Amino acid sequence: MPVVSRRSQTVPLSPFRKLIPLADRARAKGKHIYHLNIGQPDIKTHPQAVARFRELPWEILDYSPSNGIDSYREALCGYYARFGVQLTADEIMVTTGGSEAILFFMLACLDPGDEIIIPEPFYANYNGYAHIAGVTVIPVTSDISDGFSIPNAEAFAEKITPRTRAIVITNPNNPTGACYSREEMELLSAIVREHDLFLCVDEVYREFSYDAPLQSVLQLEELHEHAIVIDSVSKRYSATGARVGALVCRNRSVRESVDRFAKLRLSPPGLGQRLSEVMLEDDGPYLQEVKEEYQRRRDIVYDRLRQMPGVFLSKPGGAFYCFARFPIADSEDFCRWLLEDFEYEGATVMLSPGPGFYATPGLGMDECRIAYVLNTGELAKSMDCLEAALSAYPGNTLTPAEADGAPAGASRFS
Known part of the structure; x- marks a missing residue:
């Protein structure tokens, strides 16, 4: 039988998508998933532009x-x-x-x-x-x-x-x-x-x-x-x-x-x-509104994460991601556990494990990326879910005294 290329067998897997089969199984069981794992915005594509685009004349x-x-x-x-x-x-x-x-x-x-x-x-x-x-x-x-x-x-x-x-x-x-x-x-x-x-x-x-x-x-x-x-x-x-x-x-x-x-x-x-x-035509108001919306989302996620015991992060200055350190030893296991074993009010969260964003082996084991691409209401619920998950996770590395202590969050800009 012909053999596929070594290139195809060794190309790195996307850390954003390799947990999708687990998410699909969780969803099939009726679990709601807050998707904080991938940069897919839920904001509408420039509505006025879409309306004008639909009126463009073309035949070929x-x-x-x-x-x-x-x-x-x-x-x-x-x-x-x-x-x-x-x-x-x-x-x-x-x-x-x-x-x-x-x-x-x-x-x-x-x-x-x-x-x-x-x-x-x-x-x-x-x-x-x-x-x-x-x-x-x-x-x-x-x-x-x-x-x-x-x-x-x-x-x-x-x-x-x-x-x-x-x-x-x-x-x-x-x-x-x-x-x-x-x-x-x-x-x-x-x-x-x-x-x-x-x-x-x-x-x-x-x-x-x-x-x-x-x-x-x-x-x-x-x-x-x-x-x-x-x-x-x-x-x-x-x-x-x-x-x-x-x-x-x-x-x-x-x-x-x-x-x-x-x-x-x-x-x-x-x-x-x-x-x-x-x-590109008359996009100023649209882009300003979108930027302000992402800033609101950033502030919700940042404020909630920095209040969670053992979580450390810098305040993101741009894009729509934050990269946080959690009180865990293995973010791959944590992200898997969230999808397979955890549920809070019928829901769970999907994050991107930290190691996939590093080339140096062993780095990012206690870190995850969060994409704040959900609306503010859903983001608040997802943070409730994540906070409950960190408390319930068997691999949480906080001691009981640390868990009762002050939040560990920090900001580059505070």
């Missing part, structure tokens, strides 16, 4: 240009101009979601065996894309105690080898919710210029920066030849199914390399681009 759903519909890329130039970033349409490559943009970056800028440095914890699917591209992920560990800020220059210097080609970050960060300051971005700028590296920044959560304006890498003029931005409409407009992203880069050789791969896959989604172009 044809191929778009491989780099995206011209008018959409021109409209994106206007979008970036809002942040003081001046681009031409040629500097924007439309992709099939942010996922394809990440893969195009790796295929165009790195060869098999090359290395990328990523502060951990990081978006777990970077591991999978690196595996497909034959690229090695080299982690540099950030710490929950200082809000997962960018590690110092020495930490990066220790990781740089002759095979290092890029540093990759997500800003605002998934899974931690950290927003990197201008000082942190300038630290990375100095490193990539000194070692002649690319700096790839995943900015798909750009609109959701709550406590300070986002510092985009595109705003740093000295990085015009080094910077590559990954973008997407998925979270911005609650349009994950549109599958429209972008790779933004001023470096001509990078764009030409990416274009070769883009032509091979023919074109990004046509309907998704048309919807995305319409969503």
